[in-house]
Amino acid sequence: MATTNIGGIDFGTSNSSVGCFEHGEAKLIRFGDDGVAVPSAIFYPTESTVTAFGKQAVSQYRSGEEGRLLRSLKSVLGSSLMSEKTTIRNKRVPFTDIIQDFFQYLQTTLVSSTENKVDSVVVGRPVHFVDDDDKKDRDAQEQLKTIATQAGFKFVEFQFEPIAAALSYESTLSNEELALVVDIGGGTADFTVIRLSQERRRQSVRTDDILSTVGIHIGGTDFDRLLSLRSVMPLLGMGSGVKDTERLLPGSLYFDLATWHRIPLLYNAATLLSIKQMKMDAKKPELVQRLHDIVEGQYGHELAGAVEQVKIQLSDAESALFELTAVSDGLQGDVSRGEFEASIEQAIDKLIDCVSTGLTGAGVSASAITSVFYTGGSSSVPLLQRQIANVFPDAKHVRGDTFGSVGLGLTIDAATKFA
Numbered sequence: 001m002a003t004t005n006i007g008g009i010d011f012g013t014s015n016s017s018v019g020c021f022e023h024g025e026a027k028l029i030r031f032g033d034d035g036v037a038v039p040s041a042i043f044y045p046t047e048s049t050v051t052a053f054g055k056q057a058v059s060q061y062r063s064g065e066e067g068r069l070l071r072s073l074k075s076v077l078g079s080s081l082m083s084e085k086t087t088i089r090n091k092r093v094p095f096t097d098i099i100q101d102f103f104q105y106l107q108t109t110l111v112s113s114t115e116n117k118v119d120s121v122v123v124g125r126p127v128h129f130v131d132d133d134d135k136k137d138r139d140a141q142e143q144l145k146t147i148a149t150q151a152g153f154k155f156v157e158f159q160f161e162p163i164a165a166a167l168s169y170e171s172t173l174s175n176e177e178l179a180l181v182v183d184i185g186g187g188t189a190d191f192t193v194i195r196l197s198q199e200r201r202r203q204s205v206r207t208d209d210i211l212s213t214v215g216i217h218i219g220g221t222d223f224d225r226l227l228s229l230r231s232v233m234p235l236l237g238m239g240s241g242v243k244d245t246e247r248l249l250p251g252s253l254y255f256d257l258a259t260w261h262r263i264p265l266l267y268n269a270a271t272l273l274s275i276k277q278m279k280m281d282a283k284k285p286e287l288v289q290r291l292h293d294i295v296e297g298q299y300g301h302e303l304a305g306a307v308e309q310v311k312i313q314l315s316d317a318e319s320a321l322f323e324l325t326a327v328s329d330g331l332q333g334d335v336s337r338g339e340f341e342a343s344i345e346q347a348i349d350k351l352i353d354c355v356s357t358g359l360t361g362a363g364v365s366a367s368a369i370t371s372v373f374y375t376g377g378s379s380s381v382p383l384l385q386r387q388i389a390n391v392f393p394d395a396k397h398v399r400g401d402t403f404g405s406v407g408l409g410l411t412i413d414a415a416t417k418f419a
């Protein structure tokens with residue numbers, strides 16, 4: 001089997017990875033100092049035409065360099081933003097062109113790190129780009145296929161991300177398992193019930209082994225938004241009143257500020273004007289001043305990043321400090337794990353419902369599952385782990401390579417798809 005020109009691409013909401021074959025072995029490629037998982041981030045400096053990617057993009061933005069940072073671009077696929085534009089270097093640019101630039105970076109890294117030109121790739125996709133809308137979901141995959149083709153790949157196939165994760169887990173097994181794969185990333189939660197073994201691995205068609213594949217558009221960026229709306233946006237005036245009335249301040253700007261991929265929509269003169277008006281109307285104008293500081297200084301991603309760090313700390317600690325006083329006076333507060341768990345409780349319930357749907361679709365009971373394999377950054381959330389452990393008390397619970405399982409599995413799958 002020729003594996004020299006094939007590869008795998010995991011274009012993730014938060015992090016991406018790419019893989020190829022070396023001496024017949026699937027391996028992930030390093031993105032310089034970023035390692036094998038590069039943040040899905042892109043920065044367009046105003047004063048230079050050199051676009052930055054990954055950690056470099058985030059660090060240029062954080063250093064205060066003038067320009068535009070974009071993150072969570074995958075969330076745009078299938079959403080209403082797909083046909084919208086944003087301002088980059090004083091030009092209106094479609095969001096799809098920005099995804100194109102990021103994908104081109106992945107392609108260039110993949111091709112330049114291998115001796116043979118990789119032209120055939122398996123690209124990962126969530127089970128649903130969009131929940132409950134097959135047409136939009138198909139459009140999102142088509143859009144991604146066009147982007148991959150324009151980036152220079154001749155042959156592009158897709159694989160569900162949880163199946164890719166299962167394939168990389170399978171390569172480590174010695175006995176047969178009936179596994180539930182749990183892949184919870186930045187944008188989506190995906191599950192597959194699948195029979196895995198070394199023997200089955202050698203089959204080119206695995207349809208009979210995949211008992212069900214389900215997914216829902218809930219991931220770590222939703223946890224960030226829910227935590228932000230509950231614990232941080234109130235520090236900026238959300239939920240506080242309009243003076244001389246019983247009404248509350250309007251919530252839509254807070255919602256955009258708490259949502260990674262909607263942050264760039266706030267950076268315009270009309271929004272600043274609305275915030276000034278809100279401040280004049282507010283019972284607590286000093287809180288709305290913080291909203292003004294964040295939007296005027298374009299610190300939206302800084303804020304979202306600080307919320308995300310609090311969330312990540314709460315996977316290990318009982319409480320964490322949210323602190324952004326350098327950006328706006330008094331903008332800080334303690335957040336407890338209990339508060340975080342209350343903010344995501346309903347989202348976690350939906351994930352557990354999704355697992356039940358997966359079991360029903362597979363026609364197996366929870367007790368039949370011998371192992372639960374976790375991958376994706378958000379699978380570290382303790383509430384989620386507790387809830388899943390409750391459903392599968394007797395299964396073996398295995399943590400995979402959090403950020404690399406999907407990319408490696410897609411590469412392994414490419415050897416089958418392009419055999």
Ligand SMILES: Nc1ncnc2c1ncn2[C@@H]1O[C@H](COP(=O)(O)OP(=O)(O)OP(=O)(O)O)[C@@H](O)[C@H]1O
Nearest residue numbers: 012013014015185186187188220315376377378380
């Ligand atoms: N220790 C942790 N506890 C909680 N969440 C975490 C932790 N580490 C990372 N995360 C979250 O995991 C998410 C990123 O995970 P990952 O890189 O697997 O996503 P992705 O593959 O880019 O997204 P998707 O597969 O949904 O497109 C982010 O939301 C990040 O905040």
Ligand SMILES: [Mg+2]
Nearest residue numbers: 012185376406
């Ligand atoms: Mg992922």
